[in-house]
Amino acid sequence: MKFLGYRRGNGTVxxxxxxxxxxxxxxxxxxxxxxxxxxxGTVYAIHGCGCGHVGEDKEQVxxxxxxxxxxxxxxxxLLVGNGCELITPEVVAGELAKIGQRxxxxxxxxxxxxxxxxxxxxxxxxxxLREASGMNRESVDCSELILGLECGGSxxxxxxxxxxxxxxxxxxxxxEGGTAIFTETTEMLGAEHILAKRAAxxxxxxxxxxxxxxxxxxxxxMGMDIRGxxxxxGNIEGGLxxxxxxxxxCIRKGGNTRIMQVVKYAERPAKRGLVIMDGTAxxxxxxxxxIASGAQVIVFTTGRGTPVGTPTVPVIKxxxxxTTYQRMQENIDVNAGVIIDGEGTLQSVGQRxxxxxxxxxxxxxxxxxxxxxxxxxxxxxxxxx
Amino acid sequence: MQKKAILIxxxxxxxxxxxxxxxxxxxxxxxxxxxxxxxxxxDIPFGHKYALKxxxxxxxxxxxxxxxxxxxxxxxxxxxxxxxxxxxxKGRGDKR
Numbered sequence: 001m002k003f004l005g006y007r008r009g010n011g012t013v014x015x016x017x018x019x020x021x022x023x024x025x026x027x028x029x030x031x032x033x034x035x036x037x038x039x040x041g042t043v044y045a046i047h048g049c050g051c052g053h054v055g056e057d058k059e060q061v062x063x064x065x066x067x068x069x070x071x072x073x074x075x076x077x078l079l080v081g082n083g084c085e086l087i088t089p090e091v092v093a094g095e096l097a098k099i100g101q102r103x104x105x106x107x108x109x110x111x112x113x114x115x116x117x118x119x120x121x122x123x124x125x126x127x128x129l130r131e132a133s134g135m136n137r138e139s140v141d142c143s144e145l146i147l148g149l150e151c152g153g154s155x156x157x158x159x160x161x162x163x164x165x166x167x168x169x170x171x172x173x174x175x176e177g178g179t180a181i182f183t184e185t186t187e188m189l190g191a192e193h194i195l196a197k198r199a200a201x202x203x204x205x206x207x208x209x210x211x212x213x214x215x216x217x218x219x220x221x222m223g224m225d226i227r228g229x230x231x232x233x234g235n236i237e238g239g240l241x242x243x244x245x246x247x248x249x250c251i252r253k254g255g256n257t258r259i260m261q262v263v264k265y266a267e268r269p270a271k272r273g274l275v276i277m278d279g280t281a282x283x284x285x286x287x288x289x290x291i292a293s294g295a296q297v298i299v300f301t302t303g304r305g306t307p308v309g310t311p312t313v314p315v316i317k318x319x320x321x322x323t324t325y326q327r328m329q330e331n332i333d334v335n336a337g338v339i340i341d342g343e344g345t346l347q348s349v350g351q352r353x354x355x356x357x358x359x360x361x362x363x364x365x366x367x368x369x370x371x372x373x374x375x376x377x378x379x380x381x382x383x384x385x
Numbered sequence: 386m387q388k389k390a391i392l393i394x395x396x397x398x399x400x401x402x403x404x405x406x407x408x409x410x411x412x413x414x415x416x417x418x419x420x421x422x423x424x425x426x427x428d429i430p431f432g433h434k435y436a437l438k439x440x441x442x443x444x445x446x447x448x449x450x451x452x453x454x455x456x457x458x459x460x461x462x463x464x465x466x467x468x469x470x471x472x473x474x475k476g477r478g479d480k481r
Contacts (some may be wrong), residue, residue: 155433160401164393164449190475194451239401239432241446241466242473245453252449254391340403342388347417 001176003145004137004362006072010090010100014072015296017135017362018043018312019128021078021121022069024092025085028108028117035121041129042078045311045376051085052104052384061303062087066095066284067292069103073312076102076128077137083109093146104128106150109240129158138365143177143272145361148290148298148313149253150183152283155303156238159249161349162301166318167255168350169299169357174257174273181269181293183277183286185215187250190230190243195251195276206210207262211278230274246258253301264381266292283308285379287315297361299353307331309373314366333367390429392437394450399434399466401448406435414429426463434466446471 006014021044029046036044045068049061067076069092077096079089085275089105096103097191099290104124111117149166151158170180188195192212199205231240252336260273264290269275279289283306291300299314300306303320305328322337334353338344344352360366390400392414400414400421406429413422414437421437429435434448440460445452454471464470 017403159449160391160403190473191451193475236468237436238429239467241434241468241471242454243475244451244473245448246411248449257451303450339391340388342386343414346391346393 001142001358002139004349005140006135007138007140008072008115009319010102012072012294013140013296014075015314015363016073016312017132018073018080018124019076019125019132020045020069020074021080021125023047023050023080024064024087024276025082025090027082027085028080031108031121031256032366034114034118035078035080035125038118038122039125041133042071042125043311043374045374047378049070049378049380050087053086054385057381057384058086058127059117060265060381062091062095062380063264064083064292065092066314067266067268067294068288070096070099070101071291071312073296074101075132076104077105078125079105080117080121081107082088093289098306100133100368102128108141115153135384136187136353141177142173142255142358145178146171146269146296147178147180147357148183148287148295149180150283150286150290150298151250151253152308153302153304153306154250155320157337157340158301158303159246159252160320161339161346162303162318162320163249163253165336165339165349165353166253166301169353170253170255170274171182171257172350172354174255174358176288177272179269179272179275179294181263181275181277181295182254182255183279183290184250184281185211185278186219186281188247188276189216191247191251194244195259197256198259200258200273201295204259204262208259208276211262211276216276253299263293265289268294277347280379282379284375284377287313288378290374292366297357299357301336302332305331307368307371307373308375309366309368309371311374311376314360315368315373316353316360316366317368318353322336330371331344331367349362386481390435392416392421396447396450398437398447400437401434402429405429406432406468409455410416423463426461427465429465435465436460436462436466438462440466
């Protein structure tokens, strides 16, 4: 199957053609926003990171910035710095040069203040916009698609309707030779042995155990035991019998195919097929990680409803029940609640989600895009010193 | 018409109630050409599971196509399947 995408010079394929204004440090966030406001054709993504990171955290923040700004949905990026930060535009630009990303840089200190920096930045971004506007979509094989899977605001129906239906869509994409990434390690707890059984080889299986154990240890180190009380009395009252069952409801959005690789937060998979990204369960941070890992479309299942989008990658919202869909129709693209209403099956809704993925990848706008939702944050491991 | 219960995977030996189900109800679930009709021998609350076939003691209870635990006693078709007759294979301090 084919979709219409933007083939970049480095061979990667975008589903959008954005010019991104990106501060590499929180201190230049407002300047970045000011530049973007002057040029409505651009998008911006502001965050609280860029300085004070050490060790693994520094690696993760930099990897995220590089993955996000070097993403194929970004036709060109203007990196905006202050000047004295840890992660300057030059640091990010050095990494982006390796993957051939089109970029410009500007710094507040070097430009001589806010106004001059906004002026300089706007001139550079105008150039990027003109270049981007000359690019066209072309027919591309669906095997080039990387789908990100995310769930938030879960309810009793999540594991029965939206997540398994998203799993059907994930399986369909993998059958086309594409890639699907699911994440939220804490929600895999208790299903390690089931996930490991689906691992492509022993090394991947070992990594599944390691990463889930690490998430558990982290919770323990903060004085919390996320397993001792799982499933919770409320879960049991709701019908969940074991921790395996609860976690399976979450991981089911990854479908049934073999797990080819386990990647770090914001790490690009080396393999196609189903991939686990080790990461947080915080929705907006998760989305950023999925994008930095290369996802060009995200499917987001929700029980309670959520408005969340991203600055550069379309997010398809799937509701678990019809009540939430009716209440938040302007935010939700596909209603998996029809499975309960008797108007659809897991297979039919899964196929509908897959069709939506291909259409959205080809340019159809999601409701989050139409409403202008561009939530963004970077998951910092801390401590920030 | 509102669906009464859902079967997630063909391999499953339990289905999940999508509304309050009563003892004596005859419930149909299915995926594609795979259909199962079950007469309930107990009331099944919303979100809870019932057995689609007899499950022997020590046998796996399968939902999502995966074992979610083992039956601690024989479970008859149509019976409520929950913590009183299933135990987790994970997080067991006594069985690691």
